[in-house]
Amino acid sequence: MKIRIGTRGSRLALWQAKSVEEAIREEEKDARTELVILQTKGDRILDRPLSEIGDKGLFVSEFEQALSEGRIDLAVHSAKDLPARLAPGLTISAVLPRGDARDVLLLPRGGKRPGQGRNFVLGTGSQRRILQARLLWEGVSCRPIRGNVETRIRKLKEGGYDGILLAKAGLDRLEIGPETEPELEFHPLEPERFLPAACQGIIVAEGREARDGTDPLAALCRRITREETAMCFETERRVLEELEADCSQAAAAWCRLDGERLRLDARYGERVCRLSGAPSREEGKRLAIRAARLLRGEMRE
Structure with a gap:
């Protein structure tokens, strides 16, 4: 059985796709897999916050079209990027074990601290993070930030922000932490105080709905869920x-x-x-x- 797995091209997206690929191979030794890299509208538009340019489908619609047209067999997503409703004929085929659901506050070592005076510039465009940051810390001014994990960390180190918020699961998967970035401080935020995005830290594989209970790919996906x-x-x-x-x-x-x-x-x-x-x-x-x-x-x- 050959399985074409659609993924975005960032290092984190490829890590996620390869984790699905590995889970498939562990369950089905004879499975042949191929990673198919697609670029989404959300990848192309980097100069505006996501809340201004559309819903979560910005990172998904191209994959759903490729699935519907039969160009790929599975599409791997960070579950928090999924739109509320999938395209007709598509379903979530597999759900992998969850990573750490927390958000992390990244700060330059020895720099400003949120809540210790005015004009702390926090890099985030997420309405969820903006609201909770303002409730948790006084004097925080939120400024949009786009790009992949590495790009956002670079912007922090260049002095564009006093701090940024990132998902811990993504940092863990890329092996980014105090050991690899000694000039930065990493402060995980407990979910009871700073609620994560719905499905944060979860990797899913989207596929076509099975026509009957004998579909081998659907059965394989159930085994890795x-x-x-x-x-x-x-x-x-x-x-x-x-x-x-x-x-x-x-x-x-x-x-x-x-x-x-x-x-x-x-x-x-x-x-x-x-x-x-x-x-x-x-x-x-x-x-x-x-x-x-x-x-x-x-x-x-």
Whole structure:
């Protein structure tokens, strides 16, 4: 079986695609894989914040077209980049184990600290990060920043910002940290205080819907899926779907299995809710619907 895997061309995107490739080969020794690099609209437009140029589909639409046309068999995404609804005929085929969901504050060593005076310039264009940064630290001014992880770190080191926010999972996958960047400080932000984007740290493979239960690629993708992560992925996406939220809004969701409980923390603007229930996909759906109603002010906890 030959499997063509679509991916963006950045070092992080290639790492993610190769992780899917490795998972496939571990399950199916005879599988032959090929990485197909595509450029998206979001990769081409780098001079404006994502919230100004469209929704999360900016990084996905070209892949969905290639899937629909049969030019690739799977498309690998960072799950937080997915639009609320996939194109007709497509589905999430595989969900890999989650990385660290936290955001990280990067600062030049010995430089300014947020919350210690005025005019701290923070590099982020995310409405979620902007809102939470302003709630957490006084005197923060947020300025848009675009580009891949390495580009954003370079802009910080060049003095364009006093600090930037990045996803820890991406830093971990690229092996970027205090050992590789000794002139920088890395401060992970605990999710209870700074909620991550829905599905942050999760890698998914999107594919065509199987016509029947005998499709070998669909069966293979089910075998490489981590069920716990898939449950959290579906719950967090359902929160965004119920809120009808995209990247132009300050929305967040973080679901995890905590012992025998499924816990969900969610934010929409300045409203936050924290819920828990039994660990099942059906309960996750119920929690997501309840969270959205609470965040819209339609009911009380």
